[in-house]
Amino acid sequence: KQEVTQIPAALSVPEGENLVLNCSFTDSAIYNLQWFRQDPGKGLTSLLLIQSSQREQTSGRLNASLDKSSGRSTLYIAASQPGDSATYLCAVRGIQGAQKLVFGQGTRLTINP
Amino acid sequence: SQTIHQWPATLVQPVGSPLSLECTVEGTSNPNLYWYRQAAGRGLQLLFYSVGIGQISSEVPQNLSASRPQDRQFILSSKKLLLSDSGFYLCAWSVRLAGGEQFFGPGTRLTVL
Numbered sequence: 001k002q003e004v005t006q007i008p009a010a011l012s013v014p015e016g017e018n019l020v021l022n023c024s025f026t027d028s029a030i031y032n033l034q035w036f037r038q039d040p041g042k043g044l045t046s047l048l049l050i051q052s053s054q055r056e057q058t059s060g061r062l063n064a065s066l067d068k069s070s071g072r073s074t075l076y077i078a079a080s081q082p083g084d085s086a087t088y089l090c091a092v093r094g095i096q097g098a099q100k101l102v103f104g105q106g107t108r109l110t111i112n113p
Numbered sequence: 114s115q116t117i118h119q120w121p122a123t124l125v126q127p128v129g130s131p132l133s134l135e136c137t138v139e140g141t142s143n144p145n146l147y148w149y150r151q152a153a154g155r156g157l158q159l160l161f162y163s164v165g166i167g168q169i170s171s172e173v174p175q176n177l178s179a180s181r182p183q184d185r186q187f188i189l190s191s192k193k194l195l196l197s198d199s200g201f202y203l204c205a206w207s208v209r210l211a212g213g214e215q216f217f218g219p220g221t222r223l224t225v226l
Contacts, residue, residue: 041222101215
């Protein structure tokens, strides 16, 4: 059974810092991994999708990496801003049961002005 | 561009009452559709997914049911709500291929009293 873990559960940093969020998964047989952002009381916004054959994806100040063999992904946020404050979720889609995304518990990020 | 709608946005219902949540997608055809629940302090859990009209797969046994009467319409129902049904219900869609990126709606906050 796939399990996804995100560490830390919460993170608070001053504005302008570069930061890394971590995601690990137990079964490396995946189609892809997706990073989401969730603002309080809102739905999920897709940030980046990394296919299993890819090593990284970039969008603006965000860079996500994938090391499938070790079951790890990182989300790098450059030059953090208060507007980046949100909960960040990673989710993997396994080859078995390929319709299903398995989510981590999320990292609640606070960027202090 | 594609848009996903959910309604109502919030709902307060007594225990034992029926439930109907609706999700519609615009700007795409033949999508895969998904219902997730996010309970307080817990991660997102896939409840149902559908690959076509009338085709519903259930991930978790419970007193909820789902239906897909039209290609871009997905409905979550219950005949009698339980206290444990409280949570944030999210609808999502993806293109109909394995490993497609999932996009989420704004969610419905359900409180069962």
